[in-house]
Amino acid sequence: MSAPGGDDYRYVANHNPMPANKAMNTVRIGAGAGYAGDRIEPALDLVEHGTLDYLVFECLAERTIALAQRARMRDPDAGYDALLVPRMQRLLPLLARHPVKVISNMGAANPLAAVARIRELASTSGLAVPRIAAITGDDVFDRIAEYAEATVLETGEPLRKLKGTLISANAYLGARPIAAALAAGAEMIITGRVADPSLFVAPLMHEFGHAWSDFTFLGRATVTGHLLECAGQLTGGYFADPGCKAVPDPWNIGFPIATVAADGAAQFGKLAGTGGLLTAATVKEQLLYEIHDPSRYLTPDVVADFSSVEIIDxxxxxxxxxxxxxxxKSGRLKVSIGYLDGFAGHGEISYAGTGAVDRARLAAEIITHRLRTIGLLPRAMRCDVIGVNSLFADSKSWSDNYAATQCRDVRLRIAAHVDTREQAELIGREVEALYTNGPAGGGGVTAGVSERVSIASILIPESDVNPQVIGEGEHHATT
Amino acid sequence: MQLREIAHARTGDKGNLVNIALIAYDPAKFELLRRVVSARRVHEWFGSLVAGEVVRYELPRLGALNFVFARATGGVTNSLVLDGHGKSLGFLLLDMPVDDTSMRHAGT
Structure with a gap:
């Protein structure tokens, strides 16, 4: 381990920096990214000054992998995280000086191509090429036909009834193949779809050597992973509420570090000199983030119980x-299935002054009639008056709570779900036509079209999935 | 008074479901939250934003309640709503009025 830097960064979460040849009493893991587009500087700070053992980048949202799969269909060397290259360009030179192991799901739909790209970047930069392993096996698209009768969790109907072309199917892998890659000596591990907390559980299982049947430890490690997986959301990001909850220097949120003991208890900290804050309140908010039943948080590794967690600030x-x-664990893995779901077209236009809301609503009425006139019947449509009810227009009670007529600065947003790109373009064109045909005073039209990729989830037996660790020309099966 | 004076909240989503964690600033206020912010009251508060039931989980050790429900507009990947995740919803919950008589009843 390198010593902490000599500048104003002091590591505060652990007052006993580890000696270079320490026994693994504790493991220090940092969070390098909480989503695909996250800031890179906090991760670089952690590598330089965090005396980390591991840095984990969680970059793969539910739908991201389906979009990446589309990119891979167009180009077999594509399909990994769009920011992989700029991240690695900054990270690799630091990793040459600081022996921090990196784990990330930036492989997205193509971990092997991501690994090849990282090796190429290292060698063209004249840096030692780290020992990198890819984890594959999450992609179960080639056997999707077997699951025609599986129940889609979102709709309760069999998968075969889903309307739209299926484009991807990825099972959420657990910690085990990543731990196997670490045991094989990998210094960097690039995965596709892995359950977010499992990215953190893996190094803890590898370092402490607990049995995979030690569900108490797996549950506690999952708590740590869950707290770290959104990076800055533990340390003051997504927290500030002026007047109620202050966050110091929110433009420089430091990402969290966990120092984890063999019993799974963890000390959380962040680098001194960074912004943000880490308190019992920030930890409670993140512990319950995206949680349903807190006593039954299902991952591929364990059914974790968060209800008995103790927090000391x-x-x-x-x-x-x-x-x-x-x-x-349940023995079943969640599979996210991406499917093409038509197109969305949208258009927006602004209105000002007294009567602005009435003119916006008249404009919405005009669009509704126009679409009927030209024979375009959307699958679904929304008319939001931004500034009045864009977040809850579907609830009359909420609309009534706001003095709509007092709003003198509003923006109408029309969005429609249609079958084809041409139809989607028509939505924006009709909104634009409000300039010369609609209510008085409309301005600032914007319009756009997006192809819709939606996600359906099913559960499959974990025995259907065969994760692989692929190192330097090696293939290790792990089960 | 409003709920936001005694509690803070964070909203998350998974699939079609949204969860709102409601956390007492002062753990001593947890009992008050538990009594006043029932699943039924949250359902009434959000009205037609909710599809189906509101389920409430209690976390006394954290001084928190966790509310889980499906949104009438569907989930993030198949909704035309601007805030498809529903991440803004927690702050609507914090606007809920908390009755002063229930405060006194709670001995606070």
């Missing part, structure tokens, strides 16, 4: 998290 951006439990 030590002050100074240091929070201790202990407790938590787990029970045996």
């Amino acid at each position: 030590h002050g100074g951006d240091r929070v201790e998290v202990s407790g938590g439990d787990g029970s045996p």
Whole structure:
């Protein structure tokens, strides 16, 4: 381990920096990204000054992999994270000086191509090429026909009834293949679809050597992974509410570090000199983020119980998290299926002054009639008056709560779900035609079209999936 | 008074479901939250934004409640709504009035 930097960065979460040849009493993991487009600087700071063992970049949202799969269909060398190259260009020179192992799902739909690209970047930069492993096997699209009768979780109907062309199917893998890659000596691991907390559970399982049937530890490690997976959301990101919740220097949020002990208890901290904050309140918000039943959080590794977690705020951006439990995994894996779901067309136009809301509503009425006149019947359509009801237009009670007539600065947004790109373009064109045909005073039209890729989820037996660790010309099957 | 004076919230989503974690600033206020912010009241508050039931989970150790429900507009990947995730919803919940008599009843 390198010593902390000599500048004003001091590591505060652990007062006993680890010696170079320490026994693995604790493992230090940093969060390098909480979503695909996240800031890179906090991750670079952590590599330089965090005395980390591992840095994990979680970059793969539910739909991202379906979009990446489309990119791969067009180009067999594409389909990995769009920011992989700029991230690695900044990261690789630092990794040459700081022996931090990196785990990331930036492989998206093509982990092997991502690994090849990273190796190429390292060698063309004259840097030592790290030992990189790819994890594959999450892609189950070639056997999707077997699951025609599987229930789609979102609709409750069999998969065969889904309307639209299926384009991808990726199972959420667990921590095990990543731990196997670490055991094989990998310094960097690039995956496709892996359950987010499992990216963090893997190094903890590898370092501590606990049994895969130690569900209490797996549950606690999942708590740590869940807290870290959104990076800045643990350390003051997504938290500020002026007047109620202040966040210092929110333009420089430092990403979190967990120092995890063999029993799964963890000390959370962030680098001194960074913005944001880490308190019991930020930890509670993130612990429950995207959670349904807190006593049954399902991952491929464990059914984790967050209800018994204890949080102690030590002050100074240091929070201790202990407790938590787990029970045996379900034995089924969630599969995210991407499918083409028509097109969305949208157009927007602004109105000002007294009567602005009435003119916006008249404009919406005109568009509705126009679409009927030209024979375009959308599958679904929304008319939002931004500034009045764009977030809850579907609820009369909410609309009534706001004095709509007092709004003197509104923007009408028309959005429609249609079958073809041509139809989607017509939506924006009709909104634009409001300039010369619609209510008085409309301005600032914008319009756009997007191809819709939607997601359906099913559960499959984990025995249907065969994760692979692919290193330097090697193939290790892991189960 | 409004809920936001005694609690903070974060909203998340998964598939078609949204969850709102409602957390007491002061753990001593948890019992009040538990009594006043029922699943039924949250359902009434959000009205037609909700499809189906509102389920409430209690986390006494954290001083928090977790509300889970499906949105009438569908989930993030198949909705025309601008905030497809529903991430803004937690702050609508924080606008809920908390009755002063229930505060006194709670001995606070």
